Every structure is written in structure tokens, then in C-alpha cells.
Amino acid sequence: MPRQGLIDRRLAIFLLGLFILTVAVPVGNLAMAGKPVPTYLVALIGKYLCYALLAVALDLVWGYCGILSLGHGAFFALGGYAMGMYLMREIGARGVYANPLLPDFMVFIGWKHLPWYWWGFDHFWLAAIMVLLAPGILAFTFGWFAFRSRVTGVYLSIITQAMTYALMLAFFRNEMGFGGNNGLTDFKDILGFDLASDGTKVGLTMLSAVALAGGLLLSRWITTSRLGKVLVCVRDAESRTRFLGYRVEHYKLFIFTVSAMMAGVAGALYVPQVGIINPSEFSPANSIEIVIWVALGGRGTLVGAALGAIIVAAAKTYLTGALPEAWLYALGALFILVTIALPTGVLGAVETGIGRLRRRPAAKEAEA
Amino acid sequence: MSAHHPHAIGGLPPEELPQLYLNGVSRAFEGFKAINNLSLVIEPGELRAVIGPNGAGKTTMMDIITGKTRPDTGEVLWQQTVDLTKLDEADTARLGIGRKFQKPTVFESHTVADNLALAIKADRSPWATLFHRADVAEAARIDELLGIIRLGDKRHRMAGDLSHGQKQWLEIGMLLAQDPQLLLVDEPAAGMTDAETMLTADLLKSIAGERSVIVVEHDMEFVRALGCKVTVLHQGSVLAEGNLEMVSAMPEVIEVYLGR
Ligand SMILES: Nc1ncnc2c1ncn2[C@@H]1O[C@H](COP(=O)(O)OP(=O)(O)OP(=O)(O)O)[C@@H](O)[C@H]1O
Ligand SMILES: [Mg+2]
Numbered sequence: 272m273p274r275q276g277l278i279d280r281r282l283a284i285f286l287l288g289l290f291i292l293t294v295a296v297p298v299g300n301l302a303m304a305g306k307p308v309p310t311y312l313v314a315l316i317g318k319y320l321c322y323a324l325l326a327v328a329l330d331l332v333w334g335y336c337g338i339l340s341l342g343h344g345a346f347f348a349l350g351g352y353a354m355g356m357y358l359m360r361e362i363g364a365r366g367v368y369a370n371p372l373l374p375d376f377m378v379f380i381g382w383k384h385l386p387w388y389w390w391g392f393d394h395f396w397l398a399a400i401m402v403l404l405a406p407g408i409l410a411f412t413f414g415w416f417a418f419r420s421r422v423t424g425v426y427l428s429i430i431t432q433a434m435t436y437a438l439m440l441a442f443f444r445n446e447m448g449f450g451g452n453n454g455l456t457d458f459k460d461i462l463g464f465d466l467a468s469d470g471t472k473v474g475l476t477m478l479s480a481v482a483l484a485g486g487l488l489l490s491r492w493i494t495t496s497r498l499g500k501v502l503v504c505v506r507d508a509e510s511r512t513r514f515l516g517y518r519v520e521h522y523k524l525f526i527f528t529v530s531a532m533m534a535g536v537a538g539a540l541y542v543p544q545v546g547i548i549n550p551s552e553f554s555p556a557n558s559i560e561i562v563i564w565v566a567l568g569g570r571g572t573l574v575g576a577a578l579g580a581i582i583v584a585a586a587k588t589y590l591t592g593a594l595p596e597a598w599l600y601a602l603g604a605l606f607i608l609v610t611i612a613l614p615t616g617v618l619g620a621v622e623t624g625i626g627r628l629r630r631r632p633a634a635k636e637a638e639a
Numbered sequence: 640m641s642a643h644h645p646h647a648i649g650g651l652p653p654e655e656l657p658q659l660y661l662n663g664v665s666r667a668f669e670g671f672k673a674i675n676n677l678s679l680v681i682e683p684g685e686l687r688a689v690i691g692p693n694g695a696g697k698t699t700m701m702d703i704i705t706g707k708t709r710p711d712t713g714e715v716l717w718q719q720t721v722d723l724t725k726l727d728e729a730d731t732a733r734l735g736i737g738r739k740f741q742k743p744t745v746f747e748s749h750t751v752a753d754n755l756a757l758a759i760k761a762d763r764s765p766w767a768t769l770f771h772r773a774d775v776a777e778a779a780r781i782d783e784l785l786g787i788i789r790l791g792d793k794r795h796r797m798a799g800d801l802s803h804g805q806k807q808w809l810e811i812g813m814l815l816a817q818d819p820q821l822l823l824v825d826e827p828a829a830g831m832t833d834a835e836t837m838l839t840a841d842l843l844k845s846i847a848g849e850r851s852v853i854v855v856e857h858d859m860e861f862v863r864a865l866g867c868k869v870t871v872l873h874q875g876s877v878l879a880e881g882n883l884e885m886v887s888a889m890p891e892v893i894e895v896y897l898g899r
Contacts, residue, residue: 497771500753504746511744514705515817516732516763525765 277491281618285574286484292316293480297473310469314544317476319584321541324483326564326580327573328533331490333562334571335499336526337506339424341558342431343534345438346406348552350535352442353405355455355548356389357398358466362459375457376450386448395462402539403532409434410531411524418520418527423509432555439553454549461543472544479540483577486533490573493529502526563602567609569616578618656719658683658821658851664703664713665875673699674710675875681821686847688862688883689855691872692896697855698741700872701823705738706731733763737819741826741855743806747799751790751809754798755781758813780816787842788812803830811842821851828861840864859883859897871896 278286296316299308325347332338364371368378372385391397413434417427445451464471493499504512505519513519542548551557560583568579583602590598613620659681666674674696681687689697702708703715706726715723723731732738746754756773759780785791788808793801798809807827814822824843828836840861843852847867856862862869862883869886871879873895879886886892 493769496769497757498765498768500749500757501765501768503748504757507746507748508744510707510728511740511746513728514732514738514740515758515813516729518729518763521765 277488277495279491281572281574281622282487282491285487285577289480289484293477296476300469300473310472313469313472313476315588317472317479317544318541319581320476320479320483321537321544322564322580322584323577324479324486324537324540325534325561326568326576327483327486327490328530328537329561330565330570330573330576331493331530331533332526333565334573334576335494335506336502336523337509338523338527339428339562340431340527340530341428341555341562342433342435343530343561344555344558345435345553346410346531346534347538347541347557348435348438348442348548348550349405349409350402350538351542351548351552352449352455352538353392353398353401353535354539354542355458356392356401356449357395358458358461358543359455360389360393361461362457365459366457374450374455376445376453376455377448380445382448389448399539402535406531406535406538407528410528414524414527418523421520432558435553435558436555439550439555442550442553450549452550454547455542456547456549458543458546466543466546475540475544479544482536482540486536487573487577489529489533493526494573498522498525560602563606567605567613567616569618572616572618575616575618579616582617656683657681657716658685658718659704659853660714660716660719661700661704662714662716664700664710664715666699666703666708666710672875674703677713677872677876679870679877681851681853683820683851684848686844686852686865686867687854688865688867688869689853689872690857690859690862690869690896691878695872696875697872698825699875701738701825701853701855704731704823705736729763732817732819735818735820736823737814737817737821738823739807739810739814739825739827741829743803743810743830745798745801745806745809745813747797749798750795751798751801752781752785752794754809755784755812755816758816760816760818784812784816787815804832804835807831807839808835811839815846819850822846822853824852824854826855826857828856828858833860836861837864859887 296308296313300306300310300313325343328346329340329343332340359374362374366375368375370378373382377385392401413431417430422430441447442449443452449455458466460466461471464474494502501512501517501522504517505522509519538548538552561580564580564583565576566579567583568577569575583605586601586605587598590601609616615623657680659679661677661679664674664677665672677696677700679700689700691697699708703710704723706723706728710724717723717734721734726734746757749757756777759777761767761771785794788811790805790808790812793805798806801809807830811824811827814824827839827843831839836858841864843854844865846852854865869881869883870877871886871892878895879889879892887897
């Protein structure tokens with residue numbers, strides 16, 4: 272079977288857009304007089320790009336393997352917490368209590384020692400590994416039990432939702448040692464770079480763009496491989512796939528774990544840009560919103576998922592500013608509209624539209 | 640994969656052992672005995688037709704052989720050595736049991752060629768498929784299979800766009816691609832024209848010999864064309880066994896099946 276090209280037209284256009292963005296942001300914010308790209312916009316773009324990466328991660332399991340995870344926010348949050356722990360330790364003695372070892376919240380609740388699971392988080396490299404490992408191990412363990420017991424469909428969606436909800440409750444507890452409902456915040460710098468400076472913000476945004484590009488390329492590489500085709504087999508006819516000798520649970524476990532790690536990276540890039548991570552990131556509603564991004568952008572297209580995340584996040588920024596009460600209704604309405612009117616998502620609709628426009632002049636020529 | 644040797648018959652060379660051996664197999668669903676003390680022996684290279692009224696347990700029998708359904712009691716042995724009741728669908732497929740479903744099931748959003756490529760016998764681990772590269776041998780095999788199932792001109796079509804009969808053929812092609820030792824073929828002729836039905840019978844006849852084939856079918860013309868031993872299933876157990884003329888003359892067979 273001939274392998275599809277790694278970079279199709281869709282992905283090429285999107286990557287080009289990302290590239291232009293990564294040039295325009297530093298130039299417009301740092302190099303030009305009058306800052307045509309204001310810093311608040313830089314931070315917003317960086318945030319959207321993290322959401323886009325998270326959406327790509329979900330599309331990988333949902334769009335290609337039919338696993339509708341309603342708990343992907345948990346993997347994002349775990350990656351975010353791993354990064355947040357590093358950023359907390361990086362504050363050092365500059366905290367309110369000036370304790371060189373313990374983060375402020377631990378001093379506040381009267382802890383004398385750093386718990387073992389915080390050890391080593393003063394090293395960036397360890398945090399970076401944990402950004403992948405924490406969500407990866409959770410996804411692997413969860414998937415091991417769920418996929419082996421052949422839990423599928425709605426039941427699987429419900430237990431993923433329960434998973435993120437349970438984690439939210441756990442992280443709300445002060446005794447967990449992750450700052451309770453305040454979470455981790457008041458970060459100062461990352462690898463010595465001041466998080467408040469424009470330069471660092473621009474750098475993080477560019478890094479997010481690179482991560483998104485990398486995530487898209489990796490996902491595309493996986494989905495165009497034979498493994499990717501097996502994933503689609505599992506999505507469309509799981510039982511048939513088993514009767515061909517494929518161990519369906521191994522395939523699901525693989526893609527679920529890869530996807531969780533990708534979500535973790537998105538969370539890790541998100542936290543230094545927004546300056547906080549707290550248990551609300553685990554809330555079930557967050558995970559459902561990711562599903563809406565993917566459905567709206569176009570499930571099973573990768574690029575569509577990324578676009579969906581950016582469109583919805585931008586709409587949310589605008590609407591929560593203009594009409595804060597209307598946001599949830601608008602999101603619901605948008606979702607219903609898309610599922611009814613655009614079953615292939617925004618990307619599908621745009622591509623069909625372009626196809627029609629192309630064919631029309633061609634048809635006219637043929638008539639003449 | 641667990642290999643049990645409860646009935647290893649010493650001294651006999653493997654080709655003399657039955658390919659498949661079912662003894663006293665029963666399976667109930669909520670008290671209803673879908674399979675009831677069923678015994679069946681299939682020799683290597685044998686072609687066997689299984690007929691019987693709706694709900695006789697034909698499909699359930701295939702579910703049990705392939706590890707999809709576990710029997711409550713009874714033995715299911717592969718070449719007299721492997722206990723199939725301990726295996727699941729992927730295990731039995733890897734062992735060499737291929738199956739065509741009653742309702743044709745192909746991968747609708749893959750092309751015809753991809754459907755075959757995915758079925759070709761190869762390492763099925765995620766690692767192997769992630770780094771798999773199509774080679775000349777694989778392309779040649781796909782060409783060969785496309786020739787056999789006469790879908791050469793549909794190679795790049797999505798399988799979902801095929802007609803019912805063409806899907807049946809594609810699924811038979813996928814079955815051949817797996818290179819199984821035993822083929823379980825559930826109602827292959829449904830949705831086919833008379834000419835296609837006869838071609839299918841010829842194809843199955845040509846496959847048998849090298850491989851064992853069990854065919855379930857309601858179409859008596861088709862069963863006649865197969866010209867093989869027939870097993871009549873009724874209420875989960877064997878009602879009669881023999882050539883078609885013989886079983887179709889039996890009053891009890893006429894009563895439960897043929898007469899209606
Ligand atoms: N998983 C199951 N749960 C409950 N009942 C089942 C299950 N599988 C099969 N049965 C029942 O077992 C009986 C035998 O069904 P089976 O599908 O094997 O019949 P069949 O001989 O293949 O019939 P047909 O010719 O209609 O395909 C039926 O009454 C069916 O309802
Ligand atoms: Mg049946």
C-alpha cells in the first residue's frame with residue numbers, strides 16, 4: 272500500500288501559517304517601534320497554540336481510533352503541574368516566606384519537609400521528563416485496565432470523565448501537596464528567564480508554535496503509517512480487526528499513551544504562559560470543551576482540530592469580554608450548529624467550498 | 640499463547656490429526672442452549688458445508704471456534720494439541736483460523752487494496768506496523784488477490800463504495816490474504832448473483848485441499864455445487880451428517896429445515 276505523503280496540502284498551508292506567526296510575533300513585538308503586536312496578544316496566541324496541540328492530541332485518539340476521551344484535560348493538567356512544580360522550586364527563597372526549599376503554600380500549611388515527590392523538581396530536565404511520564408503513566412495504567420476489559424463507547428467516555436473528576440477532587444485537597452485549590456502560582460522565571468518580560472513571552476509563544484508543528488508532524492507520521500490504518504480499522508470495525516489477528520488493546524494503549532503525553536506537553540507550555548495551574552484544569556467541563564474544539568474543526572483531520580481549538584478559544588476570549596454570561600450558551604449553540612450543519616467540521620466545509628469554487632470556472636471553460 | 644496437550648495422540652504424524660475437533664460443546668445464553676452437546680471433526684484439507692434453520696447455532700459455533708464466545712462445557716481442539724477455548728480472536732487468527740462474517744465486514748474507509756494489505760499475513764504488533772514499509776512482494780500479492788476476487792479495477796476505490804456482493808468478495812480476498820489453515824465462511828453467497836454464487840463455490844473448492852474450509856450457507860444450489868460432506872445443525876447439535884443427497888432425503892432434516 273503506497274504511503275501517503277507526510278505533508279499534504281492541508282498540513283503544508285497550516286505549517287506555513289504557523290511559520291509566518293513565529294516570525295511576525297517576535298518582529299512585531301520586540302523589533303518594531305510601537306509594538307504592532309502587543310504583549311497581551313503574544314500571550315493569547317501562545318495560549319491558543321497550546322490548546323491547539325491539546326486538540327491534536329485528542330483528535331489522534333478520537334478521530335483516528337474512535338476513543339472518545341472525556342478526560343484529556345487531566346493529561347494536560349498533569350503536564351502543567353509537572354512544569355508548575357519546577358517553576359515553584361525555581362522561585363526559591365524569593366517567596367513570601369523566603370524559604371529556600373519549601374514553596375509558600377507548604378510553609379503556610381505548616382509543612383517542615385519537602386515531600387518526596389517534589390524532590391528533584393528544581394532540575395528542569397527532571398520536570399521535562401515528568402511532563403511526559405506523569406500523563407503517560409496515567410494513560411497507560413488507565414488504558415491497560417480499560418482496553419483489556421474491552422470497555423468501549425459511552426462507558427469508556429464516562430470512566431475517562433470520572434478519572435479527571437477524581438483527580439480534580441484529589442488535587443483540591445491541601446494534603447496532596449500541590450497547593451490545594453489555589454494550585455501553583457506566583458512563578459518568577461523559567462531557566463533564569465524572567466516570565467514577566469516580553470522576550471520570555473515571545474520565546475514561549477514561539478516554542479508553543481514549534482511544539483504544535485512537531486505534534487502535527489508526529490501525528491501525521493503515525494496516522495499515515497500502517498499502524499495509523501489499523502487504528503482506523505479499530506475505529507470502524509473493531510471486531511473485524513481482532514479477527515485479522517491484531518491485538519486491538521495494544522493499539523489503543525499505544526495511541527492513548529502517545530496522545531496523553533502530547534497533551535502533557537501542551538499543559539507544560541501553557542502553565543508558564545498563563546502563570547498558574549490549579550485543580551480547575553481537571554474539571555470535566557474543560558475536557559468536554561476539547562471535544563467541542565475537535566468536532567468543530569473537523570474530526571480526524573489533525574489540522575482541523577488545531578483550527579477548531581483556535582477558533583473556539585478566540586471566540587471565547589472575545590465573548591467572555593463582551594458578554595460574559597453568553598459564553599456557555601454561545602458554545603453550546605456553536606456545537607449544535609456545527610454538528611447539524613457542518614458534519615465534517617469547519618475544515619471540511621471550507622475544503623468543500625474551495626473545491627466547488629475551483630470546479631465552477633473549470634466548468635465554464637468547458638462550456639466555452 | 641497456551642498450548643495444551645490433553646489429547647496428543649502419540650505416533651501419528653501431524654497431518655493425520657484432525658484439523659479441528661469439537662467434542663460435547665455446549666453454550667447457553669440466559670438459559671437458552673444455543674449450542675447443545677455439539678461434536679464435529681474436520682480433517683486437514685476438508686471442505687465441509689454446514690446447513691440448518693435460522694438460530695440453529697451455526698454462527699455461534701464459529702464464535703466458539705474463533706474464541707469470541709467461550710463454551711460452558713466441552714472440548715475445542717486445534718490439531719489435537721491447542722485448546723481453542725483458552726484463546727481469543729486475535730490468538731486464533733494468528734494460529735491460522737480465518738473468518739468471514741455473515742454480515743460482510745470490510746474496512747469501509749480504506750481502499751480495496753489497503754483492505755487486502757492489512758489482511759496479508761505479517762507481524763501484527765504495533766511496533767511492526769508503525770515502521771512497516773510496503774515492498775514489491777506485498778504489491779505482487781495484492782495484485783494476485785485482486786485478480787482472484789476480480790476487483791482489479793476497484794483497487795483504489797473505498798471499500799465502503801462497493802456493492803454488497805463485491806464486499807463479500809473483498810472479504811473472501813482478505814481471508815485468503817491471511818493465508819489461514821482453516822477458513823470459516825459464514826453465508827458467502829448472500830447478496831450475490833447466481834453466476835457469482837457459482838464462482839464462489841468454485842473458489843472455495845479450489846482452496847480446500849490445501850486448507851480446511853467450513854462453509855455455512857442456506858442456498859442449496861450453492862451447497863450442491865460444493866459437492867462435499869454436509870452437516871445439518873438443529874437446536875445447537877448435529878442432526879445429520881453425510882452427502883447432500885443422503886441428508887436431504889432424511890425425514891427429520893426435511894421436517895426441521897428443507898421442508899419449509
Ligand atoms: N451473544 C448472544 N447472546 C444471546 N443470544 C445469542 C448470542 N449469540 C447467539 N445467540 C442466540 O443463539 C441462537 C443461535 O444463533 P446463531 O446466530 O448461532 O444462529 P445461526 O444458525 O447462525 O442462524 P442464522 O441462519 O439466522 O444465521 C439464536 O437464538 C441467537 O439468538
Ligand atoms: Mg448465522
